[in-house]
Amino acid sequence: MTATTDAVVVESITKSYNSLTAVSDLSLRIRRGAIFGLLGPNGAGKTTSLRMIMRILIPDQGSIRILDQPLSDHTQDLIGYLPEERGLYPRMQVRKVLVFLAALKGVPEAEAHRRAGEWLERLELAAWSEKKILDLSKGMQQKVQFIAAILHRPPLVILDEPFAGLDPLNAAAIKDVMLELRDQGSTIILSTHRMEQVEMMCDSICLIDRGRNILNGELQAIKKSYGKNTVRIEYSGPTDGDFLNQPALVESVNRFGAMVEAKLRPGADAQEILKAAVQSGVRISRFELIEPPLNDIFIEKVSNGHA
Numbered sequence: 001m002t003a004t005t006d007a008v009v010v011e012s013i014t015k016s017y018n019s020l021t022a023v024s025d026l027s028l029r030i031r032r033g034a035i036f037g038l039l040g041p042n043g044a045g046k047t048t049s050l051r052m053i054m055r056i057l058i059p060d061q062g063s064i065r066i067l068d069q070p071l072s073d074h075t076q077d078l079i080g081y082l083p084e085e086r087g088l089y090p091r092m093q094v095r096k097v098l099v100f101l102a103a104l105k106g107v108p109e110a111e112a113h114r115r116a117g118e119w120l121e122r123l124e125l126a127a128w129s130e131k132k133i134l135d136l137s138k139g140m141q142q143k144v145q146f147i148a149a150i151l152h153r154p155p156l157v158i159l160d161e162p163f164a165g166l167d168p169l170n171a172a173a174i175k176d177v178m179l180e181l182r183d184q185g186s187t188i189i190l191s192t193h194r195m196e197q198v199e200m201m202c203d204s205i206c207l208i209d210r211g212r213n214i215l216n217g218e219l220q221a222i223k224k225s226y227g228k229n230t231v232r233i234e235y236s237g238p239t240d241g242d243f244l245n246q247p248a249l250v251e252s253v254n255r256f257g258a259m260v261e262a263k264l265r266p267g268a269d270a271q272e273i274l275k276a277a278v279q280s281g282v283r284i285s286r287f288e289l290i291e292p293p294l295n296d297i298f299i300e301k302v303s304n305g306h307a
Contacts, residue, residue, distance in 0.1 A: 004068055007032040007156055007187035008053060013062030015048055015211075022048040024211040025062075030204070032067075035178065035188045037202035037219070039195075041302055045211035046191050047084065050158055053189070054079055067155060077105055080154035082146055084161045084191075090134040094125065094144055097133060098151060105152035112151065119147040123173060138165040146174060150181065157181060158189045163197060175201065195295040207298065209305050215297070223291040230296070231270050234259045234286035235277065243276040254296070263292065 008030040015023040023045040030036045040046050051057040053064055055071045066075040089097055095116050102112035120126045123143045128136060136144065142165045150157060159178070163171045178188055178201065190202060198205065198219075205222070207215040215222065235258060244253050244260065249268040254261045264270060270289050277284055 005032055006030060006065075007034075007067055008036075008189070009065045010049075010053070011063050013049075013052055013059040013064060015045075015052060015057060015059055022211055023052070023059075023208075026208065026211065026213055027062075028206045028213065028216060030187060030189065032187050033182060033185050034203040035182050035190055035201050037198040037205035038189055038191045038208070039198065039205055039298065040208040044208045046208060047160065048211075049208070050081075050160060050189070050191060054081055054158065077152075078155055080149035080152065080157040082149040082157075082159045082162050084164065086141060086145065088133045088141060088145055088148070091132055093130050093132055094136070095120065095129040098144065098148055101148045102151045105154075107152050115151050116147070119151065122177075123147065123170075139167060139170055142166055143170060143174070146177075150177070155185070156187050156189070158191075160191045161193070162190070163192065163194060171197075195293070195298060199294045205294075207301055209302050214305055215301050219294070222297065223294070226292050226297065228289045228291055229264050229266075230290050230292045231262045231264060231273055232259070232286065232288045232290050233262070233273075233277065233284065235282040235284050237280075237282035243273065243280040243282065246273070246276065249273060259286075261293065261296070263296065 006029045008028075010026060010028045013023060013026050014021065026045070026049060038046050038049065048057060052059050053066070055076055064071050067078060069075050092100070095113070098116040099109060099112040102115065103109060107115070117126070117129070120129050125140060125143060128140060133141060133144065142162075146162060149159070162174055162178075166174065175197070182188055190198065192198060202219050204218045205215070206213055244250050244262050249265060249272055251263045251265045262273065274284070274287055
């Protein structure tokens with residue numbers, strides 16, 4: 001049988017807890033060697049969906065295949081998982097917990113020691129390798145748990161809020177590893193609320209709300225479908241942004257101090273906004289017509305679903 005191009009195929013899965021339906025008729029496909037963003041507001045069903053993919057939970061209906069195989073004990077070993085909540089043994093030493101978790105995935109002890117040493121060195125944790133987990137900061141624990149997720153070199157990696165608790169330097173280090181894993185052929189499912197990370201890293205996304213798929217596809221195609229309907233402006237001078245108070249041209253405004261993003265109404269001419277800005281006395285350092293940020297698409301789709 002010829003292998004498909006999909007690492008994960010989810011078909012019409014549903015999961016309920018008593019009267020609450022956490023996931024409803026959810027279907028999605030995740031390409032091999034891609035970074036896939038699973039997005040949604042709090043309580044949307046993301047974690048339940050991930051746990052079904054990992055076979056921690058069993059769907060009430062529907063089916064899931066991992067790398068052309070139905071879910072089984074074997075497919076669980078093909079997955080590396082970084083949960084949102086901490087899951088390490090707090091009184092174990094860092095290196096010992098990594099070797100132990102790798103052994104559960106079939107990595108020989110000597111090889112697990114070697115790999116753990118390499119990753120601890122790379123993520124600047126080598127000096128802490130004999131410390132207990134509870135002695136580490138939140139960010140350090142997050143890096144150890146990330147190492148645990150990838151130490152057995154799984155072809156599918158599931159990361160639930162991997163940047164939580166990390167400063168910008170360590171977040172960049174984890175991001176670089178994720179991109180490296182993708183380039184080596186691994187498939188990564190990323191669940192996060194940090195839309196800027198999704199926008200920079202993900203090849204495709206699925207946005208779920210109330211357990212249902214409300215937006216799904218290649219990220220660039222989704223953004224392109226909205227067209228260049230947003231103006232990003234950086235300026236100095238009067239900071240009240242009165243030049244954007246034009247209801248006939250501007251649908252909504254997102255302000256970031258001296259930078260604003262204004263969503264245009266259909267048919268509006270961005271040059272009219274530029275003219276108004278100049279006439280108001282502000283000094284323009286950047287004026288750019290862009291596709292809407294993913295954050296704005298997220299808010300629009302979820303808000304419409306709750307209207």
